[in-house]
Amino acid sequence: MPYLDRQNRICGFLDIEENETCGKFLRRYFILDTQANHLLWYMDNPQNLAIGAGAVGSLQLTYISKVSVATPKQKPKTPFCFVINALSQRYFLQASDQKDLQDWVEALNRASKITVPKGGSVPPATEITKAPVVAQAQERKPQVAYKTEIVGGVVVHTPISINQDGGEGGEVAAHPLLRRSQSYIPPSAARPPAGPPPLKSGFCVKQGNVRKSWKRRYFVLDEFSISYYKCEQDKEPLRSILLKDVCKTHECLVKSGDLLMRDNLFEIITSSRTFYIQADSPEDMHSWIRAITAAVQALKTRPREMSFVRCPSAARPGGSSGPSQPRPAAE
Known part of the structure; x- marks a missing residue:
């Protein structure tokens, strides 16, 4: 879901078609900056990229002539898809659900000062003719x-x-x-389910323990632990946090240093360490907090012997079933 960051910009993840009519969508992090009059997209949240890493794409808001939901004829196999018409190009983007789709379409229309035409009216042509030839060439240069x-x-x-x-x-x-x-990632490449079914899974950004660097990890929460992996296809986790060791999970409100500019940040407090995790949106952050808190509470109500049924690691098909040793470096 799009959200407002500390600079009052609308941010969030969307899938964008690499080239018009190619049908291949890539996940990118979008920033709608009305002050700078640009829509920018990055490989990931810029807070998680190396210093100096720039946007992989941009679009000036004054070039936008129309933002609307894509018709089944335009993208018959792409749900929650919308199209941005700018100059002579069309940008097809895919949201995660219907609400995400509506929020982005409304935000882009507001930012470009466009109202959805009712009687076939079109925006003033002056906004389009302002585009210099050089800028138009830059939009077509990839x-x-x-x-x-x-x-x-x-x-x-x-x-x-x-x-x-x-x-x-x-x-x-x-x-x-x-x-x-x-x-x-095609469905065939995803790992088959094993062990207890996951209660929640998805990508978040986690702070390392030693170097304090921020890296994107794939998290899986089940009824006994929350584990994180280097990528979704990995069979062995980098680390598993046993829910019986979790003391509290809540939004991180007291921030300092590197944490100060982090949005959607929550912390998992255990008996030995505090894990700082950044979600992609406020909704995702609260969803993780609720899910982890509920899983910890459910584990406490189980008979004591049930806590030892599952081994500490979240084993994956083809991986070892023994305890997983966490990597001592920056994880």
Whole structure:
């Protein structure tokens, strides 16, 4: 769901079609900045990217002529899809649900000072003609392909240049840190269920224990523990936090240092450590807090011997069933 950050910008995750009519959607973090008159999208929340990492795409709000829900004819197999018409281009984006779709369409319409036409009226043409030729060329310039590799079990997209004859050239200058893509994962690649069914799962950003760096992890909550993985396909967690050790889970209101500018931050307090976790939206944060609190309470009401039925690790198919040792480095 879109939310307002500390700078009063509307933010949130959406899936955007890589190229019009290609049908491939990539997950990106969007920032609607009305003060700067831009819609920006990043590989991830900029707070989690390396210093200096810029937006991977942008659109000036004054170029937008219409924002509307995509028709079944335009995207028959893409639910919760909407389209942004800007100059001679169309941007197709996919929301997570119906409310997310409505919120984004309304926010973009308000930001670009557009009301949904009732009688076929169109916005003033002056907003479109203001666009300089150079800026229009920049909107059409993404002539960059991406080489897909698997590094340490993580899908990585590396930009590569394309020669005019269609061949691939050398790799373009990329950011020193490889960024993990959040592109669509086919159902066949997802791990099959094993052990207790998960009560909740999804991506969050967690602060490391030693280096205090922030990294995106895939969290899985079940009735005995909350585990986090380097990516969704991993079979062994980086660490499992036993619910019997959790003392309290709540929103982090007292912040200092690096935590000060973090939105949607909550903490899991255990007997040995406090885990700081950042969700993608306020709704997601409160959902995690409710789910973890309910699971801890449910575990306390179980017979004492039930606490020892499940081993400490959240084993995955093909992985070892023994206890998982947490990585001592930055996790």
